[in-house]
Amino acid sequence: MSKKKLTTTGGAPIASNQHSKTAGQRGPVLLEDYQLIEKLAHQNRERIPERVVHAKGWGAQGTLTITHDITKYTSAKIFDTIGKQTPMLARFSTVAGEQGAADAERDVRGFALKFYTEEGNWDLVGNNTPVFFIRDGYKFPDFIRTQKRHPKTNLRSPEAMWDFWSLVPESLHQVTILMSDRGIPVGPQYMNGYGSHTFSFYNKEGERYWVKFHFKTQQGHKHYTNEESVKVIGKSRETFQEELYGSIEKGDFPKWKMYVQIMPEMDAEKTSYNPFDLTKVWPHSDYPLIEVGELELNKNPDNYFQYIENAAFSPSNVVPGIGFSPDKVLQSRIFSYADAHRYRLGTHYEALPANKPVSEVNHYHKDGSMRFFDNNSGNPDAYYEPNSFNGPVEDESFAEPPMRISGDATRYGNETDDDFTQPGNLFRMFNDEQKQRLFNNIAEAMDGVSEEIIERQLKLFDKADPAYGAGVRKALGMVVA
Template identity: 55%
Template sequence: MSVQDEARTTTGPLTTESGAPVADNQNSETAGIGGPVLVQDQLLLEKLAHFNRERIPERVVHARGAGAYGTFTVTADVTKYTRAKFLSEIGKETEVFLRFSTVAGNLGAPDAVRDPRGFALKFYTEEGNYDLVGNNTPVFFIKDAIKFPDFIHTQKRDPYTGSQEADNVWDFWGLSPEATHQVTWLFGDRGIPASYRHMNGYGSHTFQWNNEAGEVFWVKYHFKTDQGIKNLTQDEANKLAGEDPDSHQRDLREAIERGEFPTWTVQVQIMPAEEAATYRFNPFDLTKVWPHADYPPIEIGKLELNRNPENIFAEVEQSIFSPAHFVPGIGPSPDKMLQGRLFAYADAHRYRVGINADHLPVNRPHATEARGYARDGYLYDGRHGRAKNYEPNSFGGPVQTDRPLWQPSALTGATGNHVAPSHAEDDDFVQAGNLYRLMSEAEKERLIANLAGFIAKVSRDDIAERAIDNFRKADEDYGKRLEAAVQALRG
């Protein structure tokens, strides 16, 4: 019986948090009829104190979210690429928890906004939890984690005005031309998904797979929605955000309640490690994709969501995901954004939820047991009992396996603040231009209108001109049409 089932079936009197029966939960204790409330009414003080502490700090990014449980089922043999046990045989099922989110909005923000969507997936494998923390876009705005706090500050509220400012957004993007590809994605038709069910997910980063023989492959993950892609126009989103701020969360929950379980076809692109150095794009640059003509996606599984959380706070708000949570056969790549996230995500959870957040039911391993020597601290539940808290020891404690989860990477050169290596066709604009030229005329018109409407709000001409120039470098027609549209709006 689960904790939730036990809670639902427990009968008996209402009690305090310490288990004492409650005689009256309607009236506080006073000094006579109409008199002042007494400090000795510990039920009142307990309820008010608990109420004051019911919220933990919201996520700085991805605060607004929804989640569900489900299963991942292997549909292809990938053992020649990875030794991960949850991928070891066709038909193998692994329990998962998936949290969707928007990026910039706070906890009370509406769902239907132009913003990337988080796609954070936890696999409860028999070798420990594997977290794949991605988005609904295959690329991102920046390629180095050292710029991430600055980028997010431009998307959040200005320290003086208290509002998101177009000047800040376009000043940063204009001075960061690497963002041009992702901005083209964001302001295109897929910038506002109609629901969480009707969008793709991506691991976005490049990851390492390694097989039993120690061979290394670089991979990218794709989750293709089986419900079909559906998006909102800006006008549709504006209306929906005002009428139903919870539209995406409600849609996901009600679909699962109806038994209409959303599914995604899971694919990977696989690059033999020896091809990375000479590939025409830097394969570890988060602002770039691997064109499918170079590395065709291979179907490996099916993802299904089929169970709603019983308690949003316990299972969605307190859920934690870290790209540092790997399992044998899977590891990181030299992607500089990924390398920064290996620290930043886990550190955010240590601050926000607590050092023992991994002990919570939604976060702890479900198909195995965590065995380590960390003890004590906030939320510690005493699970280790009398077991020793040091290693090595001679009392039968867990010991190391002497086999790393992933294969080592060769390194050369001196330490320093290096720019990421540039490959044959690398620049900040080529893939943004390719994406623009793939669009139909109607898609281009909507893209231009979306971008122009935002850039026109910028107060300084130099910021607007620099931003437009990045799109002109991606494609001359792109920049020319955008410039005309902005000028028309600015008069």
């Protein structure tokens, strides 16, 4: 079998890929050796900035199959037929660690899904937890700084983490989940996924519903204890990737059941809690899970960089029938995610293979770095809008119905929010062994933290449940009255 010719990026054949061109056997390398220069220059540029958050990630391709009818809630075509399959891409990640961080660290896991629908890409960018540490995107940069390296020591700082958490009581629900057994999942297929935010559905009649998305693992939950994770990391820093990649290569395809919780639009004014608060869950007794379909990951990408590192997920990618909500963190992410991708990958990041829609794309965005595709309108005279040259036009039939939740614009506080009932309820769901592991995990994570911060955090545990605070005190070696 004849082999393909090795060439330069310009297509010129390369005679030797073993030796640089020199002036004589022992002379200096010549500047005219354009092949050497090209090779070295490309190596200098083969890395792109890692994600500021969720830098360490793993992913795969698959399908979403619809198994139940929810068309009375949404007009989104991805859900319009039972049995319908939509191709998709998933990326899982840790929040705090850099690209070289160990997989088996205690951290929240990102759970990002991109569905290539006939109406455009729908991205559901959530976590393996139904809540988060903050309820307002204004606090996100502050929170993330506590998870990253200290500006002087360049080390991770438990002092900073617990200082922030103890000063922001709304974080208690997420902290309790993070420090529980589910804080170190064995692999992506052994954890649930959640849209976390409140989104909205709207149907063909223009009726709006609030919605939360759930993906329940069919592989069962598997997690490491702190002690187990230390041993695992000592053997391999890539255990998540090994679990996910290995299972797909063997044909043991990871699967999740997809569910939604549905809330009628005006119920949002009746609930005792703010249904748009990212630190809160909706009780299943009030809004039960409704089964939608099955998510299956069945293909490892042929090129990790092309499809996983270049994957750009953003909550701003919605399709007709799916919309947003007044969730403050969601509103912030609608801007910040797409903006991060334009910085990290470039102006036209959504034309890259991992992000390119399967549906037709028509817009008037112009030029910019790496404009490597044709004029979208197909007509060089139609480069502005409105125009007289048959260029793409708006279609009012896709207008989203107005939200009926509104109010005066100001910087609202959260003085009436209850940050302790739901974390307390979660704590009381744990059995004695789970509670003890929670206490121990928190005590270990507080190692080296100043007494003032520990005491402030303990008072938050007390407010959730006195037994919660007492258990942590005992694990810390404190005297419990």
